[in-house]
Amino acid sequence: MTQEKNKMNIKRFKLDKPGEIDLVIPLLASLEEKEVFGVISAVEPGDYKVRVVADHKVPNTFGRIVIKGVVANGARVTVDGMVKIAKGARKTDSFLEMRILLLDKQSSAVAEPKLEIENNEVKASHAATVGKIDEDQLFYLTSRGIDEPGAKKLIVAGFLKEAVGEGDTVTRGR
Amino acid sequence: MSKQTDNSKLLEDKLYPLGHTDDVEYSFTAEKGLTEGLVRKISSLKEEPKWMLEIRLKAYKKYLEMKMPTWGGDLSSIDFDDIRYYIKPKNQEAKTWADVPEAIKNTFEKIGVPEAERETLAGVKSQYDSEVVYGSLKKSLSEKGVIFLSMDEGLREYPEIVKEHFGKVIPMGDNKMAALNTAVWSGGSFVYVPKNVDVGLPLQAYFRINTERAGQFERTLIIAEEDSKMHYIEGCSAPSFSSASLHAAVVEIYVKKNAKVQYSTVQNWFKNVYNLVTKRAKVMENAEMRWVDGNLGSHLTMKYPSCILAGRKAHGEVLSIAWAGAGQHQDTGAKMIHLAPETTSQIISKSISKNGGRATYRGMVHMVPGTWGSRSKVVCDALILDEKSRSDTYPVNKIQENEVVLEHEATVSRIGEEQLLYLMSRGIKAEEASTMIVNGFMEPVVKEIPLEYAVEMNRLVGLEMEGSVG
Numbered sequence: 169m170t171q172e173k174n175k176m177n178i179k180r181f182k183l184d185k186p187g188e189i190d191l192v193i194p195l196l197a198s199l200e201e202k203e204v205f206g207v208i209s210a211v212e213p214g215d216y217k218v219r220v221v222a223d224h225k226v227p228n229t230f231g232r233i234v235i236k237g238v239v240a241n242g243a244r245v246t247v248d249g250m251v252k253i254a255k256g257a258r259k260t261d262s263f264l265e266m267r268i269l270l271l272d273k274q275s276s277a278v279a280e281p282k283l284e285i286e287n288n289e290v291k292a293s294h295a296a297t298v299g300k301i302d303e304d305q306l307f308y309l310t311s312r313g314i315d316e317p318g319a320k321k322l323i324v325a326g327f328l329k330e331a332v333g334e335g336d337t338v339t340r341g342r
Numbered sequence: 343m344s345k346q347t348d349n350s351k352l353l354e355d356k357l358y359p360l361g362h363t364d365d366v367e368y369s370f371t372a373e374k375g376l377t378e379g380l381v382r383k384i385s386s387l388k389e390e391p392k393w394m395l396e397i398r399l400k401a402y403k404k405y406l407e408m409k410m411p412t413w414g415g416d417l418s419s420i421d422f423d424d425i426r427y428y429i430k431p432k433n434q435e436a437k438t439w440a441d442v443p444e445a446i447k448n449t450f451e452k453i454g455v456p457e458a459e460r461e462t463l464a465g466v467k468s469q470y471d472s473e474v475v476y477g478s479l480k481k482s483l484s485e486k487g488v489i490f491l492s493m494d495e496g497l498r499e500y501p502e503i504v505k506e507h508f509g510k511v512i513p514m515g516d517n518k519m520a521a522l523n524t525a526v527w528s529g530g531s532f533v534y535v536p537k538n539v540d541v542g543l544p545l546q547a548y549f550r551i552n553t554e555r556a557g558q559f560e561r562t563l564i565i566a567e568e569d570s571k572m573h574y575i576e577g578c579s580a581p582s583f584s585s586a587s588l589h590a591a592v593v594e595i596y597v598k599k600n601a602k603v604q605y606s607t608v609q610n611w612f613k614n615v616y617n618l619v620t621k622r623a624k625v626m627e628n629a630e631m632r633w634v635d636g637n638l639g640s641h642l643t644m645k646y647p648s649c650i651l652a653g654r655k656a657h658g659e660v661l662s663i664a665w666a667g668a669g670q671h672q673d674t675g676a677k678m679i680h681l682a683p684e685t686t687s688q689i690i691s692k693s694i695s696k697n698g699g700r701a702t703y704r705g706m707v708h709m710v711p712g713t714w715g716s717r718s719k720v721v722c723d724a725l726i727l728d729e730k731s732r733s734d735t736y737p738v739n740k741i742q743e744n745e746v747v748l749e750h751e752a753t754v755s756r757i758g759e760e761q762l763l764y765l766m767s768r769g770i771k772a773e774e775a776s777t778m779i780v781n782g783f784m785e786p787v788v789k790e791i792p793l794e795y796a797v798e799m800n801r802l803v804g805l806e807m808e809g810s811v812g
Contacts, residue, residue, distance in 0.1 A: 255729065270744030273711065281750060283735040288726035288756040296750040298741040 180331070181206045186214025186243070192221045195229035195260075202230070205331040208237035208268075210245050210275070219248045222264065224257045231262040236331045238324050240271035250282040251294065257287050264294040269301060269327060271320070372428040378402060381525050384428050388494055388528075391501055394508075401514040401524035408518040414704070415642040415673045420616055425588055427526045427559070452805055483541070488572075489534040490545055493561050496532025503534060507565055511594040511624045511650070519590040519618045523559045530560035530591065535570040535601075544573040544606075544792055560591040566601040566629075573604040575792065582609075582639065588616050589640075595623035597631045599653065604632040608795050610639035610802070613669055617643040627653030627682075634790045635662040636799060637672050646704060648677035651685035651716075658687045661787040666699030666731070667806060675705035675737075680746075684715035691722040692784050695731035696806070702734040707741075707748060714745035722752040725783050777807040 177200070183189050184207075193202050202222070210216045216239075222231040231251065239245045251262045268277045281294040301323050309319035372380055381402045385395040410417055483490055489500065497504050514524040535541055566572055589611070597603045603623065611617055617640040623631040633647035649658030660676035678687035693701035703722045724733035735752050757779050765775035781788070781800050788796045 258729070268741075270741065273744055275744060276711075276740070276742035279739040279741070279748075279750070281735070281737060281752070283724075283733070283752060283754060285724070285726065285734070285754045286732045287729050288731065288754075289729065290754065290756075293751070293753040294735075295752075296737075296739060296748070298739060298748040299746060300744040 177202045179204045181218075182209065182332070183207070183216055183218060184209040184211075186210075186212065186216055188217040188219070190219045192223060193231065193233070195222065195224045195231055195257075196226060198226055198228045200229045203232045204234070206233075206235040207328050207331045208235065208239075208245055208247070209328070210237060210239045210243035211241055213242040214244070216243060216245045217248070218246070219250075220264075221250045221252060222262055224251070224253045224260045224262060226254075227256065227258045227260070229257065229260055229262075231260070231264075233264045234331055235266040236328050237266075237268040237277065238271060238328065239268060239275040239277055242272075242274035244276050244278075246278040246280070248280045248282070249294070250284065251292055252283075253285045253287055253290055253292060255286045258289040260287065260290040260292065262290070262292045266294075266296045267327070268296075268298045269324065270298065271300065271324075372426045374426050375423045376402070376405075376425075376427050376522075376526065380427060384526060384528065388497075390497060393505060394497060397509060397514070398525050398527075401521050402526075404514050405518060405521035405525055408515070408521055410518055411644075414644045415671045415702075417616070417618075417642070420588060428528060449802070449805060452801060486539050486541070487536040488539060488541055489532065491532050493530040493532045493563065494528070496534075496563065500532070500534070503565065504532070504563065507563055507594070507596060509594075511596065511622050512592055512620050517620060520592055520620045523561060523590050523592040523620070527559045527561035527592070530562040530593075531564070531574070532562070533564040533572070533574060535566045535572050537567040538569045539567075540570065541572040544575050546575045547577070558589050560589075562591070562593040564593070564595040564603065564605070566595070566597050566603045568599045568601060570598075571602045573606070573792075575795070576605070576607045577609045577636075582611050587614050589618065591619045591621075593619070593621040595621075595631065597623055597625045597629040597656075599627045600629055601626075602630045604634065604790075605647075606634040606636075606791055606795070608636040608638070608791065608799060609643070612639065613641050615640040617645065619643070619645040621645065622648040622650065622677075623658070624650045624652055625656040625658055628655045629653065630657045630659075632659040632661070632790070633676070634787065635660065635674065636787070636791065636795075637663065637674050638665045638799070638802065639670075640672075641669060642671045642673065644673045646675045646677050646706075648679065649687065650679045650681065651687065652681050653685075654682045655684045655686075656682060657685070660689045660691070661790055662689075662691045663784050663787045664691070664693040664701045664703075665803075665806070666693065666695040666701040668697040668699060671700045671702070673702040673704060675703045677706040678708070678718060680707075680709040680713045680716045680718070683713055685713060686716065687718045689718075689720040689722075690786060691720075692725075692787055693722070693733060694725045694727065694780060694783070695733050696727040698730040698732075700732040700734070702736065703752070705737045707737075707739045707750075709741045709743050709746050709748070711742045713743045716743070716746045718746075718748045720750040722750075723783070724752070724754045725780065726754060726756055727780075773807060777804045780807060 220233055235247055237245050247266045249264050249266055251264050253260045266279050277298050279296045279298055281296045305323055381398050385398055512520050514521050625631045631649050635647055637643050647660050651658055658678050664672035664674050666672045676689045691703045695701040707718045709716055722735050726733050733754055739748055741748055757776055761779055762775050780803055
């Protein structure tokens with residue numbers, strides 16, 4: 169019996185103005201693989217909200233969600249990411265990651281990495297981090313003659329790189 | 343061995359109607375339902391000072407105004423009018439040893455519960471006869487100036503201390519169940535540890551004479567003065583009968599500057615109980631609070647031990663285990679509120695769901711502006727043992743300060759084939775191997791619980807795992 173491996177379906181989104189993005193990623197057919205990469209560039213004051221749901225309904229699907237955000241100038245970001253695995257969805261492999269950099273004291277973030285799992289033959293995990301630019305990374309660059317603002321820009325670009333790039337779809341903030 | 347759930351249904355049917363009707367001597371049994379008159383009656387029976395009655399009445403009004411939470415477990419089957427809100431302890435002695443189901447007796451036998459305790463746990467006796475043990479304990483405690491009484495006695499003997507601290511960590515308006523508790527509380531512990539005292543041995547709720555076991559609305563107040571150290575233990579892993587199906591306890595703890603407090607709970611209520619608890623500690627400068635929370639029983643538990651990290655360098659921890667079997671929903675977690683710089687918190691939650699049980703982690707880490715230098719790490723791991731069961735994680739991390747580090751990770755898994763094979767290939771039977779793996783999964787939390795409880799818990803897991811491999 170031959171089984172065709174589905175091509176990885178990749179969605180990317182970018183939210184760079186206050187607003188909301190609401191994405192539901194359904195995994196309805198066996199062997200489906202879907203990845204979502206999202207960037208939140210919240211450098212204007214305002215509220216930015218992203219909601220992503222990976223909805224695994226059938227066996228043998230692969231999901232990966234990576235959301236990276238930078239927040240500055242009093243912006244407020246909320247990331248609500250959910251991995252749902254239904255009762256019959258055995259052999260699901262799902263990972264959700266959200267990482268947020270707060271660039272100054274006025275900015276804030278709410279990170280809600282959620283799971284609802286109803287099958288045990290699965291691989292499901294998630295991770296979330298919120299913090300500022302790592303001091304060591306900053307020192308590494310500034311000690312090589314790069315000025316601090318420039319160094320920060322480089323670090324932020326590197327941080328977001330994984331999530332930015334070509335892909336099938338790009339959704340912008342409303 | 344018959345399943346515990348079948349027997350508790352039998353027990354429930356046989357006993358709940360019987361429970362409160364056989365009064366031989368003077369004792370007050372409330373009518374069902376809650377009224378202002380009952381609140382006044384409770385206060386007058388206890389001969390409380392006027393200020394406590396006023397607090398109860400205010401809380402009763404609040405309770406009527408507030409709504410039940412729309413999140414969490416399913417609370418729709420609780421009939422608030424069908425509950426007796428005040429029962430004197432004697433009335434809880436509802437049955438004889440002969441009536442206790444075989445399954446329960448077997449559990450006691452297998453996990454090694456001492457004879458003397460079995461009757462109390464099974465609801466046959468409401469008072470633990472601990473005169474001998476407690477007597478000598480009391481002497482050594484009073485030499486150190488440590489006060490350990492029931493909450494009723496604490497109010498009577500130390501009203502000024504109680505007045506200063508009661509209802510300030512968990513205000514009556516905090517949530518509907520806290521309002522209810524504040525109105526009708528009875529029983530619970532009052533613990534006061536003076537400055538610089540290290541209590542040394544863990545204080546256990548069961549040692550207190552006149553303990554109202556299966557207290558529905560227990561209120562506990564613990565005050566650890568500066569530089570003191572104590573460990574308080576509540577509950578036990580043996581199955582515990584409760585005549586009340588709604589438990590709404592409140593625990594308030596003050597951990598003053600440089601003090602260290604650990605509060606360990608192992609709860610295994612029969613599966614008819616709704617266990618809705620509010621527990622919170624206020625942690626001052628450089629002090630440490632650790633909640634160790636083991637939830638094995640009840641039909642539904644909603645409990646989120648919290649720490650308010652109010653002083654600089656305060657540290658809070660919640661280590662929690664939740665076991666959700668057939669017909670159970672453990673909706674538990676933790677809350678850490680960082681209000682000062684350089685505060686740290688750690689949450690480790692281990693949950694296991696089996697036979698259609700549902701284990702939910704619900705947590706909150708909140709860092710307000712100005713909490714620079716703070717760190718928090720949350721690890722929630724869930725083990726789902728079969729395809730009927732469910733695990734959820736609902737964490738909220740609200741970070742309003744950038745000079746902090748928050749890390750959160752969660753993994754859901756099952757007993758690995760390779761792990762099982764490894765053990766079985768060394769001659770260990772499948773069931774035993776599964777038990778070892780589950781106990782290993784829980785180990786980071788279990789090792790913080792005093793040995794006797796940990797041993798009981800491990801044996802209990804073994805019992806639950808019997809017949810489960812397949």
